[in-house]
Amino acid sequence: MKFIQPRTLKEIASLIDCEYVGDSSFEVLGMNEFHVVTAGDIVFVDHPKYYDKALSSKATVVLINKKVDCPEGKALLISDDPFRDFNILTTHFKPFQASSKAISESAKIGKGTIIQPNCFIGNNVVIGQNSLIHANVSIFDDTIIGDNVVIQSGTVLGGNAFYYKKRPEGYDQLLSSGRVVIKNDVHIGASCTIDRGVTGDTTIGAGSKLDNLIQVGHDTIIGKKCLIASQSGIAGCCILEDEVTIWGQVGTNSGITIGAKAIILGQTGVTKSVEGGKTYFGTPIEESRAKLKELALLRKLPAIIKDLKENES
Amino acid sequence: MKFIQPRTLKEIASLIDCEYVGDSSFEVLGMNEFHVVTAGDIVFVDHPKYYDKALSSKATVVLINKKVDCPEGKALLISDDPFRDFNILTTHFKPFQASSKAISESAKIGKGTIIQPNCFIGNNVVIGQNSLIHANVSIFDDTIIGDNVVIQSGTVLGGNAFYYKKRPEGYDQLLSSGRVVIKNDVHIGASCTIDRGVTGDTTIGAGSKLDNLIQVGHDTIIGKKCLIASQSGIAGCCILEDEVTIWGQVGTNSGITIGAKAIILGQTGVTKSVEGGKTYFGTPIEESRAKLKELALLRKLPAIIKDLKENES
Amino acid sequence: MKFIQPRTLKEIASLIDCEYVGDSSFEVLGMNEFHVVTAGDIVFVDHPKYYDKALSSKATVVLINKKVDCPEGKALLISDDPFRDFNILTTHFKPFQASSKAISESAKIGKGTIIQPNCFIGNNVVIGQNSLIHANVSIFDDTIIGDNVVIQSGTVLGGNAFYYKKRPEGYDQLLSSGRVVIKNDVHIGASCTIDRGVTGDTTIGAGSKLDNLIQVGHDTIIGKKCLIASQSGIAGCCILEDEVTIWGQVGTNSGITIGAKAIILGQTGVTKSVEGGKTYFGTPIEESRAKLKELALLRKLPAIIKDLKENES
Numbered sequence: 001m002k003f004i005q006p007r008t009l010k011e012i013a014s015l016i017d018c019e020y021v022g023d024s025s026f027e028v029l030g031m032n033e034f035h036v037v038t039a040g041d042i043v044f045v046d047h048p049k050y051y052d053k054a055l056s057s058k059a060t061v062v063l064i065n066k067k068v069d070c071p072e073g074k075a076l077l078i079s080d081d082p083f084r085d086f087n088i089l090t091t092h093f094k095p096f097q098a099s100s101k102a103i104s105e106s107a108k109i110g111k112g113t114i115i116q117p118n119c120f121i122g123n124n125v126v127i128g129q130n131s132l133i134h135a136n137v138s139i140f141d142d143t144i145i146g147d148n149v150v151i152q153s154g155t156v157l158g159g160n161a162f163y164y165k166k167r168p169e170g171y172d173q174l175l176s177s178g179r180v181v182i183k184n185d186v187h188i189g190a191s192c193t194i195d196r197g198v199t200g201d202t203t204i205g206a207g208s209k210l211d212n213l214i215q216v217g218h219d220t221i222i223g224k225k226c227l228i229a230s231q232s233g234i235a236g237c238c239i240l241e242d243e244v245t246i247w248g249q250v251g252t253n254s255g256i257t258i259g260a261k262a263i264i265l266g267q268t269g270v271t272k273s274v275e276g277g278k279t280y281f282g283t284p285i286e287e288s289r290a291k292l293k294e295l296a297l298l299r300k301l302p303a304i305i306k307d308l309k310e311n312e313s
Numbered sequence: 314m315k316f317i318q319p320r321t322l323k324e325i326a327s328l329i330d331c332e333y334v335g336d337s338s339f340e341v342l343g344m345n346e347f348h349v350v351t352a353g354d355i356v357f358v359d360h361p362k363y364y365d366k367a368l369s370s371k372a373t374v375v376l377i378n379k380k381v382d383c384p385e386g387k388a389l390l391i392s393d394d395p396f397r398d399f400n401i402l403t404t405h406f407k408p409f410q411a412s413s414k415a416i417s418e419s420a421k422i423g424k425g426t427i428i429q430p431n432c433f434i435g436n437n438v439v440i441g442q443n444s445l446i447h448a449n450v451s452i453f454d455d456t457i458i459g460d461n462v463v464i465q466s467g468t469v470l471g472g473n474a475f476y477y478k479k480r481p482e483g484y485d486q487l488l489s490s491g492r493v494v495i496k497n498d499v500h501i502g503a504s505c506t507i508d509r510g511v512t513g514d515t516t517i518g519a520g521s522k523l524d525n526l527i528q529v530g531h532d533t534i535i536g537k538k539c540l541i542a543s544q545s546g547i548a549g550c551c552i553l554e555d556e557v558t559i560w561g562q563v564g565t566n567s568g569i570t571i572g573a574k575a576i577i578l579g580q581t582g583v584t585k586s587v588e589g590g591k592t593y594f595g596t597p598i599e600e601s602r603a604k605l606k607e608l609a610l611l612r613k614l615p616a617i618i619k620d621l622k623e624n625e626s
Numbered sequence: 627m628k629f630i631q632p633r634t635l636k637e638i639a640s641l642i643d644c645e646y647v648g649d650s651s652f653e654v655l656g657m658n659e660f661h662v663v664t665a666g667d668i669v670f671v672d673h674p675k676y677y678d679k680a681l682s683s684k685a686t687v688v689l690i691n692k693k694v695d696c697p698e699g700k701a702l703l704i705s706d707d708p709f710r711d712f713n714i715l716t717t718h719f720k721p722f723q724a725s726s727k728a729i730s731e732s733a734k735i736g737k738g739t740i741i742q743p744n745c746f747i748g749n750n751v752v753i754g755q756n757s758l759i760h761a762n763v764s765i766f767d768d769t770i771i772g773d774n775v776v777i778q779s780g781t782v783l784g785g786n787a788f789y790y791k792k793r794p795e796g797y798d799q800l801l802s803s804g805r806v807v808i809k810n811d812v813h814i815g816a817s818c819t820i821d822r823g824v825t826g827d828t829t830i831g832a833g834s835k836l837d838n839l840i841q842v843g844h845d846t847i848i849g850k851k852c853l854i855a856s857q858s859g860i861a862g863c864c865i866l867e868d869e870v871t872i873w874g875q876v877g878t879n880s881g882i883t884i885g886a887k888a889i890i891l892g893q894t895g896v897t898k899s900v901e902g903g904k905t906y907f908g909t910p911i912e913e914s915r916a917k918l919k920e921l922a923l924l925r926k927l928p929a930i931i932k933d934l935k936e937n938e939s
Contacts, residue, residue: 096758098740098742099742099743099761100743101743102743102744102761114411116411116412116433117412117413117414117415117433118415118431118432118433118449118451118744118762119744120742120743120744120761120762120779122761132409134451134453134472135412135415135433135435135451136431136433136449136451136467136469136744136762138744138760138761138762138779138780138816140760140779150473152469152472152473152506153433153451153453153469153472154451154467154468154469154504154506154762154780154817155780156762156778156779156780156816156817156838159760159778159779159815159816159838160776160778160813162815162835162837162838162855162856164835164853170811170832170833170851171833171835171851171853173813173835185483187473187486189472189475189506190451190469190472190506190508191467191469191504191506191526191780191817191839193780193815193816193817193838193839193856195816195838206483207483207484209475209477209484209486211475211528212469212472212475212506212508212528213504213506213526213528213546213817213839215837215838215839215856215857215874217856225483225484227477227484229475229548230475230506230528230530230546230548231528231544231546231564231857233839233856233857233874233875235855235856235874248528248546248548248564249546249562249564249582249875251857251874251875251892251893253892266564266566266582266584266596267564267580267582267596267893269875269892269893271892283892283893284918284921286925290925292597293928294924294925294927294928295597297924297927297928297931298607298610298611298924298927299599299603299607301607301610301611301614301927302606302607302610304931305610305617305621308621308931308934308935309621427724429724429725429746430725430726430727430728430746431728431744431745431746431762431764445722447764447766447785448725448728448746448748448764449744449746449762449764449780449782463786465782465785465786466746466764466766466782466785467764467780467781467782467817467819498796500786500799502785502788502819503764503782503785503819503821504780504782504817504819504839519796520796520797522788522790522797522799524788524841525782525785525788525819525821525841526817526819526839526841526859538796538797540790540797542788542861543788543819543841543843543859543861544841544857544859544877561841561859561861561877562859562875562877562895579877579879579895579897579909580877580893580895580909605910608910611920611923611924612912612916612920614920614923614924614927615919615920615923618923618930618934621934622934
C-alpha cells in the first residue's frame with residue numbers, strides 16, 4: 001500500500017508513539033510486506049531471524065523491535081511491538097469504511113459492464129468494460145477488475161487475509177490493506193473466495209479461468225491462462241506461473257511456486273514448489289507417474305509379500 | 314436447447330455465414346450436445362476423432378469442419394470453426410438477458426412457496442408449490458424447481474458450465490444454454506453451486522438431499538434419493554443412479570457413472586465409473602475393504618520388511 | 627430448545643395424539659437431543675438399542691415407540707413414530723417464520739456493530755458490540771453473536787442440520803430448532819456454512835478464527851482459540867477442544883473429539899477421536915510422523931522389493 005501523499009519519518013513515529021533513527025524529514029511513501037516492498041516503504045520485523053532480511057530489503061524504513069545499526073540511506077522505527085504498530089498504521093492510512101449503499105458511489109464501472117442484482121461493490125472499486133458481475137457477488141473496497149471478466153454468483157473478492165500472530169491472550173490479526181486485481185478475460189465461478197493482499201495485490205492473470213468454490217489466499221499471484229477446477233484451494237503467498245492446470249479439490253501449502261504449464265491432478269496436496277511442464281499427483285506431491293506406480297505396487301503388495309515369505313521357507 | 318419455433322437449414326447457415334449440404338428448407342429444431350441430441354438438433358464436431366459419432370448420432374444437422382459425405386436424411390453445416398459457430402448460434406437463440414429486478418417478472422412461483430429476502434430469481438424460472446428458498450440464493454434463468462424443495466442460503470443454481478477450448482490466444486468458453494432442473498422433495502444445503510447444462514439439463518432427482526458447499530457440474534444427472542455430504546464435488550457429465558450415498562469431500566472425474574445404492578466414503582476420488590451396491594474408498598477409487606487392507610498393510614510394512622531381511626541373513 | 631413457558635404432559639400428548647405414562651400435569655420444559663438434555667426435556671428414541679440411554683438420560687420425558695416401564699420421577703409419551711412426533715412438536719413450538727424484511731425487527735444489534743449491505747438477519751438474532759458483518763451474509767433466526775466478531779461475505783449461519791431418517795418412501799429430515807452461537811472475538815471467513823444445532827447449539831468458542839469456505843455441522847462445539855484453515859469441514863456433533871489447529875481441506879467424521887492443542891495437517895480425514903497435543907496426518911488419521919514414514923517407505927518400496935528378491939535368488 002502506498003500513502004496518498006508522502007509522509008515524514010517523524011509523522012509516522014508520532015502516530016505509533018515510538019523512537020526513530022534517521023532524519024525526521026525522511027520521506028515515507030507507503031507500507032508493505034517483504035515480497036512487495038519498494039523504496040520509501042515501511043516494512044516491519046519482530047523476530048531476530050528476519051532482521052537481516054528486513055534491513056537489506058528494498059524497504060527504506062524498518063519498523064523493528066531492537067535498536068540495531070541503521071543501514072545507510074535508510075531509517076528505523078524502534079517499537080516494542082512492530083506487529084501492533086503496523087496495524088495501527090494500517091488503521092490510520094486505510095481505515096475500514098462502512099458502506100451505506102450496496103454499490104459505492106466511488107466505484108467506477110466501465111462501458112458495457114453489467115452488474116446483476118444484489119451485488120455489493122465497495123469503495124474505489126474499478127471494473128473495466130464488457131464485464132459481467134452476476135447476482136449476489138461481493139466485491140470489497142479497492143478491487144480492480146479488467147475487461148471481459150465474468151464473475152459468477154456468490155463469489156467474494158477482497159476478504160481479509162487469514163494471517164494471525166499468536167499471542168498469550170489470543171490470535172491477533174494482521175490487518176489487510178491490499179487489493180484483489182483481476183486481469184482481462186478472467187472468468188471466476190460461483191462462490192469462490194479471493195482474499196486481498198495484506199499490503200500488496202492478490203492477482204489473477206489475464207485469461208485465467210476458475211471454476212466454482214475455489215479459495216485463493218492473500219498475496220497469491222496466478223499467472224496468465226491458468227485453469228483451476230472446482231473446490232481447489234490456493235493458499236496465501238503462492239505463485240502459479242502461466243498456463244498451470246489444476247484439477248479439482250487440489251490444495252497447496254502457502255508460499256509455494258508451481259512452474260509454467262504444470263498439471264496438478266485432482267485432490268493433490270502441493271506440499272512444496274514444483275517445476276513446470278510436468279504432471280503431479282498425491283499428498284505429499286510427487287510426479288504423477290511415480291505416485292501412480294507406488295499405488296499400483298501397494299495394491300499388489302499382499303501377493304508380493306506372500307511370495308517372498310514362501311520363497312524363504 | 315430447442316428453438317422457440319422451427320428454423321430452416323438456410324436460416325441457420327446464414328446466421329453463421331457458412332456453406333451447407335442439404336435442402337435449404339431442412340427443418341432445424343434446436344441445438345444440443347451428443348448426449349442429449351434428438352432429431353432436428355444441430356450437433357457440432359471439430360475433431361476427426363468424433364466425426365463418425367456426430368454423423369451417426371440422433372442429431373440431423375451436423376456442424377462440422379470438413380465437407381464429408383452427408384448421411385441420408387441429414388444435413389451438414391460446413392464451418393472452419395464449429396465451436397465458434399455453435400457459440401454464435403447460442404448467443405443468437407439464447408442471448409444473456411440482464412435482469413433489472415432481483416426477482417424476474419417472468420418467474421413463476423407456486424402456491425405456498427416462500428422466497429426469503431435478497432434472493433435473485435432470473436427470467437423464466439419456474440418454482441413449484443410449498444418450496445422454501447432461503448435468503449441470498451441465486452437462481453439463474455430457466456431453472457426449473459419442483460414442489461417441497463428447500464434451497465438453503467448462498468446456493469447458486471445455473472452458473473455457466475466450466476467448459477473451455479484451448480486456443481493459441483487463450484481459453485474459449487462454450488456458452489451455456491442449458492438448464493438446472495430440481496425435482497420434487499430435493500433439499501440443497503447452503504453455498505452449493507449447481508451449474509446449468511451446456512445445452513441440456515443438470516438434474517437433481519426427486520428426494521435427493523445435498524449438504525452444504527457441494528459442487529455439481531454441468532449436465533450431470535443425479536438420481537432419486539441420493540444423499541451427498543458436505544464439500545463433495547460431482548464433476549460435469551456424471552450420472553449418479555438412484556440411492557447413491559456420498560460422504561464428505563468426495564470428488565469425481567467428469568463423465569463417470571456411479572451405480573445405484575453405491576456408497577462412496579469420505580475424501581474418495583471417483584476416478585472411474587463404479588458399479589452399484591458396493592462401498593468404495595480412496596484415490597484412485599477401490600472397493601473400501603481392499604483399500605483399507607492396503608492401508609493396514611502399509612502401516613505394518615516396516616515390521617514385515619525387517620522380518621524378511623532378518624530371515625534372509 | 628426450551629419452551630417459552632412450561633407445558634404439561636397432557637398438553638404435549640394431545641399435540642401428537644398419543645398415550646402417555648405419568649401424571650397428566652407432569653411439567654415439560656423443552657425438547658432436546660441426548661447430548662444436551664436436562665430435567666424437564668423431552669428426548670425421543672425409536673430404536674431398542676438406545677432405549678436404556680434415553681430412559682436413563684437427564685431427560686424426564688421420553689418419547690418412545692414401546693410401552694416400557696417408566697423410570698421413577700419421569701414420564702413417557704408412547705408413539706408409533708417418535709421421529710415424526712418430535713418433528714410435529716418442533717413445528718408447533720418453533721415454526722418456520724418467513725421474513726418480510728432482510729433485517730428482522732426483532733434482531734438486536736449492539737453498539738458499534740456494522741452490518742454491511744445485502745445481509746439477511748433473521749428473527750431474534752442477537753449481535754454484540756463492535757462486530758462487523760460483511761455484505762451478503764445470511765444469519766438465520768435465533769443466532770447469537772458476541773462482541774468483536776467479524777463475519778466475512780457470503781457466510782451462512784444457522785442452516786438446517788443435515789440429519790435424515792431413511793424411510794421406504796424417502797429421506798425424512800429431523801427438523802432443526804437449535805441455534806448457532808458465536809462467542810466473542812471470533813472471525814469467520816467468506817462463504818462458510820455453520821449449521822444450527824438440531825435442538826441445541828452449534829458453538830464457535832471465543833477467539834477462534836476460521837478461514838474461508840469452511841463447513842461446521844450441527845451441534846458441533848469448537849473450543850477457544852482454535853484456528854481452522856480454508857475448505858475444512860467439521861462434521862456434526864464434533865468437539866474441538868481449545869487451541870486446536872486445523873490446516874486446509876481437512877474433513878472429520880461426525881461425533882469425533884479432537885483434543886486440546888492438537889494439530890491436524892492439510893487434507894487429513896479425522897476418522898476417529900484423537901488426543902490433544904499431537905500432530906496428525908492422513909486418512910485414516912495417524913500421527914503425522916508415523917504416516918510420513920509410511921509414505922517415505924512406500925516411495926522406497928520398489929528398490930526394497932527388488933533387493934529382497936535378488937537376495938533370495
